[in-house]
Amino acid sequence: xxxxxxxxxxxxxxxxSDKGKGFIELLQQLSVCDSxxxxxxxxxxxxxxxxxxxxxxxxxxxxxxxxxxxxGSVFIEKKFLxxxxxxxxxxxxxxxxSARGKHLGKRIINFLTEHAHSMxxxxxxxxCSLDNKAFYEKCGFHNKSLQMAxxxxxx
Amino acid sequence: xxxxxxxxxxxxxxxxSDKGKGFIELLQQLSVCDSxxxxxxxxxxxxxxxxxxxxxxxxxxxxxxxxxxxxGSVFIEKKFLxxxxxxxxxxxxxxxxSARGKHLGKRIINFLTEHAHSMxxxxxxxxCSLDNKAFYEKCGFHNKSLQMAxxxxxx
Numbered sequence: 001x002x003x004x005x006x007x008x009x010x011x012x013x014x015x016x017s018d019k020g021k022g023f024i025e026l027l028q029q030l031s032v033c034d035s036x037x038x039x040x041x042x043x044x045x046x047x048x049x050x051x052x053x054x055x056x057x058x059x060x061x062x063x064x065x066x067x068x069x070x071x072g073s074v075f076i077e078k079k080f081l082x083x084x085x086x087x088x089x090x091x092x093x094x095x096x097x098s099a100r101g102k103h104l105g106k107r108i109i110n111f112l113t114e115h116a117h118s119m120x121x122x123x124x125x126x127x128c129s130l131d132n133k134a135f136y137e138k139c140g141f142h143n144k145s146l147q148m149a150x151x152x153x154x155x
Numbered sequence: 156x157x158x159x160x161x162x163x164x165x166x167x168x169x170x171x172s173d174k175g176k177g178f179i180e181l182l183q184q185l186s187v188c189d190s191x192x193x194x195x196x197x198x199x200x201x202x203x204x205x206x207x208x209x210x211x212x213x214x215x216x217x218x219x220x221x222x223x224x225x226x227g228s229v230f231i232e233k234k235f236l237x238x239x240x241x242x243x244x245x246x247x248x249x250x251x252x253s254a255r256g257k258h259l260g261k262r263i264i265n266f267l268t269e270h271a272h273s274m275x276x277x278x279x280x281x282x283c284s285l286d287n288k289a290f291y292e293k294c295g296f297h298n299k300s301l302q303m304a305x306x307x308x309x310x
Contacts, residue, residue: 033236044239081188084199092236123306141303148296151278
């Protein structure tokens with residue numbers, strides 16, 4: 001049972017063909033994201049691929065529908081602090097609204113935190129709303145500080 | 156007066172010679188940072204330089220003492236969200252304890268946010284303690300969400 005769930009909902013890295021499997025539509029459930037052209041997608045995909053393990057996007061594909069139903073990304077920040085330490089930053093975690101309750105979010109978070117750990121990071125961080133605090137606590141995170149933001153006008 | 160202050164406390168990018176000007180000792184006022192060897196510093200400096208404008212560290216050097224008295228960094232995250240948008244992440248902002256009250260922190264933040272803006276980011280974000288919230292609000296930021304962290308054991 002464990003194995004078949006693992007097989008059915010395993011996390012893999014984003015592939016260039018995932019645009020055709022609803023990856024952008026999934027992100028739209030999280031925040032503003034108008035249509036992205038194939039060219040824009042491929043250019044960004046290649047930019048991110050160029051930094052290799054320093055920026056990884058995980059996805060879960062639903063075998064039955066062939067759609068991407070969960071995703072999240074992690075990138076590795078290189079510091080001078082902490083003896084030239086590294087920090088993993090998790091961003092853009094979303095589970096398809098029709099696939100909630102299957103613990104896919106936790107699978108994505110585990111995949112991303114394990115990646116950060118394997119890259120030698122001393123910590124991994126993320127920002128979330130108060131509503132999602134309990135979920136991340138269950139994943140092993142704790143509230144550390146406040147996130148502050150400044151939006152620019154040109155968007 | 157404005158010009159001479161600007162000249163005296165202008166922000167410039169980190170240079171490889173700044174290790175000899177107390178850059179690491181300044182970071183130690185912020186968080187854990189044991190001694191970093193020249194080799195470790197130079198390796199990390201080159202790694203960061205290799206990504207160019209995608210990771211910039213600003214510093215203020217005190218002309219009188221030749222010491223680095225303020226610093227902060229910003230790196231540019233490339234997303235698929237927000238129409239393949241970009242986000243600036245500000246990290247590791249610190250002003251020397253002997254140089255507080257000269258608005259050097261605000262100079263550093265302005266330098267970093269302007270860089271993020273010039274790179275086409277739609278927003279710039281940072282994490283801070285409750286104690287520093289008012290300072291960042293004066294800089295134009297607002298509290299957006301919670302920062303969550305998970306520390307790994309191997310450090």
